[in-house]
Amino acid sequence: MSNSITFRTDTDGVTDPKGFFASAASADIRKKQNERLDTGVVYSTVPCAAAGVFTKNAVKAAPVLDCERVLRLRGPVHGVVANSGNANACTGTQGIADSLSMIRTAETASGSPRDSFLVCSTGRIGDLLPMDRITPVVHSVAEKAKDGEREGSLFANCILTSDTRKKTCTATFVVNGRTVTVGGAAKGAGMIQPNMATMLAFITTDIETDSETLQKILKESVKHSFNAITVDGDMSTNDTVLLLANGQSGVSLDETSVDLFSEALFQVCDCLADKIVADGERITKVVEIIIEGAANEREAENVSRAIGNSLLVKTSWYGNDPNWGRLMDALGYAEAQIDQYAIDINYNDVPALVAGNPVPENKPKWKEIVSKPRFTIRIDMNQGDGSFRLRASDLTEGYVDFNKSE
Amino acid sequence: MSNSITFRTDTDGVTDPKGFFASAASADIRKKQNERLDTGVVYSTVPCAAAGVFTKNAVKAAPVLDCERVLRLRGPVHGVVANSGNANACTGTQGIADSLSMIRTAETASGSPRDSFLVCSTGRIGDLLPMDRITPVVHSVAEKAKDGEREGSLFANCILTSDTRKKTCTATFVVNGRTVTVGGAAKGAGMIQPNMATMLAFITTDIETDSETLQKILKESVKHSFNAITVDGDMSTNDTVLLLANGQSGVSLDETSVDLFSEALFQVCDCLADKIVADGERITKVVEIIIEGAANEREAENVSRAIGNSLLVKTSWYGNDPNWGRLMDALGYAEAQIDQYAIDINYNDVPALVAGNPVPENKPKWKEIVSKPRFTIRIDMNQGDGSFRLRASDLTEGYVDFNKSE
Numbered sequence: 185m186s187n188s189i190t191f192r193t194d195t196d197g198v199t200d201p202k203g204f205f206a207s208a209a210s211a212d213i214r215k216k217q218n219e220r221l222d223t224g225v226v227y228s229t230v231p232c233a234a235a236g237v238f239t240k241n242a243v244k245a246a247p248v249l250d251c252e253r254v255l256r257l258r259g260p261v262h263g264v265v266a267n268s269g270n271a272n273a274c275t276g277t278q279g280i281a282d283s284l285s286m287i288r289t290a291e292t293a294s295g296s297p298r299d300s301f302l303v304c305s306t307g308r309i310g311d312l313l314p315m316d317r318i319t320p321v322v323h324s325v326a327e328k329a330k331d332g333e334r335e336g337s338l339f340a341n342c343i344l345t346s347d348t349r350k351k352t353c354t355a356t357f358v359v360n361g362r363t364v365t366v367g368g369a370a371k372g373a374g375m376i377q378p379n380m381a382t383m384l385a386f387i388t389t390d391i392e393t394d395s396e397t398l399q400k401i402l403k404e405s406v407k408h409s410f411n412a413i414t415v416d417g418d419m420s421t422n423d424t425v426l427l428l429a430n431g432q433s434g435v436s437l438d439e440t441s442v443d444l445f446s447e448a449l450f451q452v453c454d455c456l457a458d459k460i461v462a463d464g465e466r467i468t469k470v471v472e473i474i475i476e477g478a479a480n481e482r483e484a485e486n487v488s489r490a491i492g493n494s495l496l497v498k499t500s501w502y503g504n505d506p507n508w509g510r511l512m513d514a515l516g517y518a519e520a521q522i523d524q525y526a527i528d529i530n531y532n533d534v535p536a537l538v539a540g541n542p543v544p545e546n547k548p549k550w551k552e553i554v555s556k557p558r559f560t561i562r563i564d565m566n567q568g569d570g571s572f573r574l575r576a577s578d579l580t581e582g583y584v585d586f587n588k589s590e
Numbered sequence: 591m592s593n594s595i596t597f598r599t600d601t602d603g604v605t606d607p608k609g610f611f612a613s614a615a616s617a618d619i620r621k622k623q624n625e626r627l628d629t630g631v632v633y634s635t636v637p638c639a640a641a642g643v644f645t646k647n648a649v650k651a652a653p654v655l656d657c658e659r660v661l662r663l664r665g666p667v668h669g670v671v672a673n674s675g676n677a678n679a680c681t682g683t684q685g686i687a688d689s690l691s692m693i694r695t696a697e698t699a700s701g702s703p704r705d706s707f708l709v710c711s712t713g714r715i716g717d718l719l720p721m722d723r724i725t726p727v728v729h730s731v732a733e734k735a736k737d738g739e740r741e742g743s744l745f746a747n748c749i750l751t752s753d754t755r756k757k758t759c760t761a762t763f764v765v766n767g768r769t770v771t772v773g774g775a776a777k778g779a780g781m782i783q784p785n786m787a788t789m790l791a792f793i794t795t796d797i798e799t800d801s802e803t804l805q806k807i808l809k810e811s812v813k814h815s816f817n818a819i820t821v822d823g824d825m826s827t828n829d830t831v832l833l834l835a836n837g838q839s840g841v842s843l844d845e846t847s848v849d850l851f852s853e854a855l856f857q858v859c860d861c862l863a864d865k866i867v868a869d870g871e872r873i874t875k876v877v878e879i880i881i882e883g884a885a886n887e888r889e890a891e892n893v894s895r896a897i898g899n900s901l902l903v904k905t906s907w908y909g910n911d912p913n914w915g916r917l918m919d920a921l922g923y924a925e926a927q928i929d930q931y932a933i934d935i936n937y938n939d940v941p942a943l944v945a946g947n948p949v950p951e952n953k954p955k956w957k958e959i960v961s962k963p964r965f966t967i968r969i970d971m972n973q974g975d976g977s978f979r980l981r982a983s984d985l986t987e988g989y990v991d992f993n994k995s996e
Contacts, residue, residue, distance in 0.1 A: 243922030243930045274918050274930065276947055309915030310948055416901040419923040495822040495901075495985075496993055503994030509715030512680050516649030517825040524649045524680070541682055542716055579901075581987035587902055588909025 189448050190356045193455060197352030198226050199336030200367035201390035203432035205229075207328035207335050208342035211321035213269030213307070213314060221342035223267045223321045226386060227294055227329035231260030232428040234302065235399035237406045239423035245273035246283040247303040248422060254287075254299050258395055262296040263329070264386060264426055265289075265303050265322055268345050268371070270313050272305040273421040282313045289319050293326035304384050304424050306371060307345055340369035343384055346586075347372040351459040355448035359441050364391050364433045366448045370456035372463050385410060385425040385456055391445055392431030401446050402427045409453035413575045414492045415464035416583070425453075461575045466582030469501050470575060472560040478570035483520035485572040487565065490518035492576030501578040506550030508536040511561065521567050528564040539566075595854050596762045599861060603758030604632050605742030606773035607796035609838035611635075613734035613741050614748035617727035619675030619713070619720060627748035628675045629727045632792060633700055633735035637666030638834040640708065641805040643812045645829035651679035652689040653709040654828060660693070660705050664801055668702040669735070670792060670832055671695075671709050671728055674751050674777070676719050678711040679827040688719045695725050699732035710790050710830050712777060713751055746775035749790055752992075753778040757865040761854035765847050770797050770839045772854045776862035778869050791816060791831040791862055797851055798837030807852050808833045815859035819981045820898045821870035822989070831859075867981045872988030875907050876981060878966040884976035889926035891978040893971065896924035898982030907984040912956030914942040917967065927973050934970040945972075 199206050208224030236255050238248050254261070265286050272279050287301045305313070328335075340350040354367040370385040387402075406425050427449075429437075437445055462470050473492050478484035491497055494514040500507040508529050516522065525540035531553045535543045553559045605612050614630030642661050644654050660667070671692050678685050693707045711719070734741075746756040760773040776791040793808075812831050833855075835843075843851055868876050879898050884890035897903055900920040906913040914935050922928065931946035937959040941949045959965045 241919065241922035242924075242926075242928040243918050274915055274943075274946070274948070276931070309919065418900055418902050418919065421919050421922060494824055495989075496824050499990050499993040502990065505994065509680055512649050513647065513715065513824065513827050516647035516827060518648075520648075522648040525682070537680075540680070542680070579990060581990045583901070584905050584908065584985060584987045584990055587905040588911065 188357050188444060189451060191353070191451050193353045195352050195354040195367060196334070196336035197340050197354060197367045197369035198386050198388045199334040200354040201365040201388045203228050203230050203390060203430045204388045205329040205332055205334055206339040207325040207333040208338040209321050209325050211267065211317045213267060213318065221338060222269045223318060223325060224339040224342035225263055225265050225290055225322065225326045225329045226339060226388065227263035227326065228428065228430040230430045230432060231262060231300070232430045233393050233395040233398050234261035235395060235402040235427045236302070237403055237425045239420055241419050241421050243274065243421050245271050245305060245422040246275060246279035247272055247305045248424060249280065250283045250287065251302045251424060251426070254302055257299055260300055261302060261428060262294065262300040263290060265301055265326070266343055266384070267305050267318060268343050269307040270305060270311055271307045271309050271422050272313050273309040275310065275312055278312055282315055285315060285319065286322055289322045290326040293323045294330040302426055306343065306384055306422055309421065336367065336369065343369065343371045345371060346465060347463055349463060351456055351463070353452055353455040355451050357444045357448055359435045359444065362433055362435045364435045364441070364445065365389065366452050368452045368456050370460060372460050383410065383420065383423045383460060387427045387452060389429045390431065390433035391429050391435055391437050391441065393429050393437035397437060398427055398429055401449060405446070405450045405453045408573070409450065409457040412573060413457050413461045414489065415461060415467065415577050458575060461577055464577040465586050466580050467577035468557065468580060469578040470558045471501055473574045473576055474560060474562045475565065476562065476571045477564040477566045477568060479521040479568040480570040481572055484570040486520050487515045487518040487563070488572050488574035490514045492574045495579060498579035501554060502580050504551065504555040506531060506536065506547065506554045515563065522565065523567065526566040528566065530562040532560050594763050594850060595857060597759070597857050599759045601758050601760040601773065602740070602742035603746050603760060603773045603775035604792050604794045605740040606760040607771040607794045609634050609636050609796060609836050610794045611735040611738055611740055612745040613731040613739045614744040615727050615731050617673070617723045619673060619724065627744060629673045629724060629731060630745040630748035631669055631671050631696055631728065631732045631735045632745060632794065633669035633732065634834065634836040636836045636838060637668060638836045639799050639801040639804050640667035641801060641808040641833045642708070643809055643831045645826055647825050647827050649680065649827050651677050651711060651828045652681060652685035653678055653711045654830060655686065656689045656693065657708045657830060657832070660708055663705055666706055667708060667834060668700065668706040669696060671707055671732065672749055672790070673711050673724060674749050675713040676711060676717055677713045677715050677828050678719050679715045681716065681718055684718055688721055691721060691725065692728055695728045696732040699729040700736040708832055712749065712790055712828055715827060742773065742775065749775065749777040751777060752871060753869050755869060757862055757869070759858055759861040761857045763850045763854055765841045765850065768839055768841045770841045770847070770851065771795065772858050774858040774862050776866060778866050789816065789826065789829045789866060793833045793858060795835045796837065796839035797835050797841055797843050797847065799835050799843035803843060804833055804835055807855060811852070811856045811859045814979070815856065815863040818979060819863050819867045820895065821867060821873065821983050864981060867983050870983040871992050872986050873983035874963065874986060875984040876964045877907055879980045879982055880966060880968045881971065882968065882977045883970040883972045883974060885927040885974040886976040887978055888976070890976040892926050893921045893924040894978045894980035896920045898980045901985060904985035907960060908986050910957065910961040912937060912942065912953065912960045921969065928971065929973065932972040934972065936968040938966050
């Protein structure tokens with residue numbers, strides 16, 4: 185099935201599907217006068233079906249509350265307005281007003297109906313948005329997008345904070361001679377710059393469908409991509425994944441196309457999620473933790489997260505140290521059914537522990553494996569059929585230095 | 591009540607109560623030939639009531655399983671044998687045999703009955719104990735303790751791993767002209783040296799009581815002392831708190847003495863717990879997180895741990911950065927009932943957030959407070975009566991460097 189999907193990375197992303205436009209500019213939100221892009225708009229003339237997955241943090245930023253509100257209305261959606269440099273989180277009622285104002289400005293400038301725009305912010309928590317500088321820029325970029333500018337690449341840049349590179353990719357497939365495109369852009373995880381939060385992802389597609397179906401497929405895709413990564417274990421107030429579908433490919437999401445579309449969407453989500461981990465703050469390694477044989481999927485996830493978030497495990501990866509004792513310690517405090525004398529641990533395909541018995545003669549091989557920038561730890565709990573894959577990073581002195589002050 | 595308790599720190603600890611003896615020596619467990627003390631025994635000629643609180647990690651080291659077994663027998667206990675440098679964790683059936691062998695050697699050398707010794711190990715995970723070197727040393731130190739050596743201070747040193755100083759304290763109080771003493775020694779938290787685990791605490795007292803009563807009081811004491819600290823959020827395979835009571839003061843634990851004893855025991859536990867955090871690996875700060883007004887105590891604890899274990903919060907403390915946005919983010923993902931517009935945050939007594947509204951004019955004061963080596967963060971959730979106090983440390987580049995390899 186996935187053989188029929190053409191996948192490319194470092195593309196224009198959100199403007200690759202038919203009928204999507206975008207623009208971005210600098211509103212100098214951080215007041216550094218460096219003309220860094222920080223404000224952008226994605227726009228479709230044709231109304232879209234829309235879906236969103238948001239942070240589970242109980243402290244939600246104003247734009248997250250606004251996205252949830254707009255999606256609940258189930259009306260047609262024409263676009264997204266976004267900014268970096270300020271998260272509009274913990275900003276009280278003024279924050280709610282500012283978020284709504286960004287929506288209204290984008291709608292007015294693009295001639296779109298009320299509550300047809302979604303909104304995302306990322307950056308510093310607790311400061312009010314400089315609306316005097318943001319409003320005119322939102323207006324001008326929304327006009328440019330309406331006038332047909334297709335600067336998906338600029339948009340992908342304007343959402344970055346402490347990311348070191350833009351993150352985009354695009355998948356296409358053909359149904360009855362017609363091409364369907366799914367394009368996406370994301371910004372990094374790790375709580376990013378000092379005071380900065382958020383993972384954001386924006387995905388567009390020209391398939392034809394309704395919001396309800398779109399929501400169901402997006403949720404499933406996010407579960408094993410964006411929700412299966414960890415850099416520092418902190419969950420932000422602003423995490424958002426948005427998906428817009430405008431139908432311009434002429435292909436409907438139906439029994440013929442659903443599997444291909446789901447796979448294409450997952451490939452886009454998974455690629456962006458991987459880029460986020462790989463660009464985590466001052467990390468040097470991406471480690472795939474595969475837990476198998478847990479009592480159920482939930483427990484497999486618990487075990488993978490206990491390992492992927494353990495400071496001792498992460499620092500040992502950084503030090504090229506195949507310290508399986510720390511893996512055992514971390515999985516021991518995960519909420520899961522565990523028999524320490526039934527566990528198998530492998531680094532790539534090299535056993536470290538077999539049914540609870542160490543295999544010390546393999547130590548030189550583990551050492552070689554954990555010295556690489558990417559490797560896999562595969563653990564079989566031998567308790568049941570539950571499995572989960574988590575992508576995690578190491579923890580470096582650079583992370584601490586980077587985050588120790590504003 | 592606590593006015594009647596005399597409290598001293600940096601004492602001999604476990605040999606301060608009447609009738610307790612101790613000795614320690616080097617078995618060169620780490621094979622570094624530096625004569626570092628690593629093996630010790632605590633001993634009482636008179637049989638003791640005994641209680642213990644252990645790691646909740648599902649992967650338990652062999653000595654932890656042995657302590658639980660001996661305590662379940664409810665027989666008289668005469669002492670404890672302990673070693674540092676090797677945790678005897680993840681060591682399979684040989685580890686179980688080695689742990690039992692340490693018990694038997696101590697019993698034989700001190701002429702004590704079968705299963706009257708408890709055993710603790712701390713250090714590297716996954717390596718077998720060098721029993722050829724340990725057994726003769728356990729034998730000789732147990733003989734010395736039986737012969738009346740009262741080297742509580744040596745014992746306190748022999749359990750240390752990456753700790754930079756010994757941790758002891760002693761509390762006394764008088765009942766009807768008779769002095770009751772509670773003495774303790776502990777070793778550090780943070781998963782200590784590379785591959786090393788464990789917080790251990792040994793407490794002795796000469797009050798007269800039974801094991802069941804002792805267990806109840808110890809459990810309560812541990813809850814708000816040793817179980818209310820965090821350095822790196824990792825829970826070890828070996829964490830153990832043991833309490834022995836030999837009755838040699840001539841004072842019984844009864845209605846007259848129970849409050850004084852409980853308070854004295856808590857002071858000892860709390861002091862040792864504080865010393866553990868303050869000596870955490872390469873930390874520079876101890877931060878007391880006091881959560882009040884949570885829906886219940888459990889949720890208050892969840893909130894305090896989300897904050898105390900957040901890498902972003904801990905690195906900001908290290909950087910003297912009063913970053914309350916990161917506190918809000920962390921409490922937002924704690925499992926607790928939260929209304930972000932009802933929360934008050936104070937640094938010592940200086941408000942940062944009042945009912946969800948920032949108080950930015952106080953920023954210079956917060957900055958001064960978080961620059962100190964000790965400060966308090968007090969958060970009122972305004973949801974109910976639940977409260978919890980957690981002692982946490984900052985996270986430094988030194989921690990990462992220290993733990994990155996063996």
